[in-house]
Amino acid sequence: MNSIKIFCPASVANLSCGFDILGLCLESIGDEMIITKIEEKKIIIKINSEYDLTENPQKNAAGISVIKMLEFLNFNECGFRIQIDKKIKPGSGIGSSAASSAGSVFGVNKLLGNPLTKKQLIQFALEGEKICSDTAHADNISPLIYGGITIVRDNKTLDIIRINTSNSLFISIIHPQIEIKTKDSRKLIKRKVDFSEAIQQSANLAGLITGLFHDDYDLIKRSCNDLLIEPYRSVLIPEFDKLKRIAYSNNSIGFGISGSGPSMFSLTKNFEDAICIEKEIQKHYERKRILVKYYISKINNEGVKVII
Ligand code: HSE
DSSP states (O other), rough: OOOOEEEEEEEETTTTTTTEEEEEEEEEEEEEEEEEEEESEEEEEEEEESSSOOOOOTTSSSHHHHHHHHHTTTSSSEEEEEEEEEESSSSSOOOHHHHHHHHHHHHHHHHTTTSHHHHHHHHHHHHHHHHHHOOOOOOTTHHHHHOEEEEEETTTTTTTEEEEOOOOOOOEEESOOOOOOOOHHHHOSSSSSSHHHHHHHHHHHHHHHHHHHHHHHHHHHOOOOOOSSHHHGGGSSHHHHHHHHHHTTTOOEEEEEESSSOOOOEEESHHHHHHHHHHHHHHHHHHHOOOOOEOOOOOOOOOOOEEO
């Protein structure tokens, strides 16, 4: 096999109370990537996109992840041309850099006959996250490599747990057309937290994970509450509190910031509720003259995958 085409999905990190821990892989939003072996022993990045992204392999998330992976494998028999059809807007909060990093290491690994484990793929994909957001957090990458919803139990040892859900949820992504850089939005977070809030946040996270495991929608709804991060980041997102009220009054069972924003997510039990929330949010943003894109997706249990 000399060439491979892959789908690199978008993802929702944090899922409200699971900051840097939880991540969910989306099904209907993502980039496409074609990776081809080339004789020249180098990495060539070609990007097809309306967004301004570097094709310098040392500075591009897809490029640097593969460079580090090939160094580790001591592989120099050929090079790779990575052509990215970038559909996920950088700075949108749905894992644009993670899609590039996870996609490129997954694809090159396949072309080399799968020498690396999933954990190693995450390790090298983190190199892409590092150059894009200054920190190497695995919450966006893990669900792309494992599929579904994942817990990063330890970011250093990459102790990742996959949550088995019945895949009944619909995830809406509400993306106001502004850009927030992860590194800027991380600076807003308070470094010290109140002890009682830390306890409540842990309880919420435990409840949310249990609710996801058992498809217990009431428990998901009661637990989807972020006391530590959302109050500081939500000020950057236009009409956040109002949108949250709109979603919950139209049967959302969980609403919060997707990753570092500005996108928000809403969980619903069915498609009709997701559509209803979309209409109300569109109406509200129209009144406020704020442009928004809205997507509805199921959970993607496969993660990054080969397409024809
Ligand atoms: N956990 C990360 C954050 C995800 O919230 O900063 C964004 O990449």
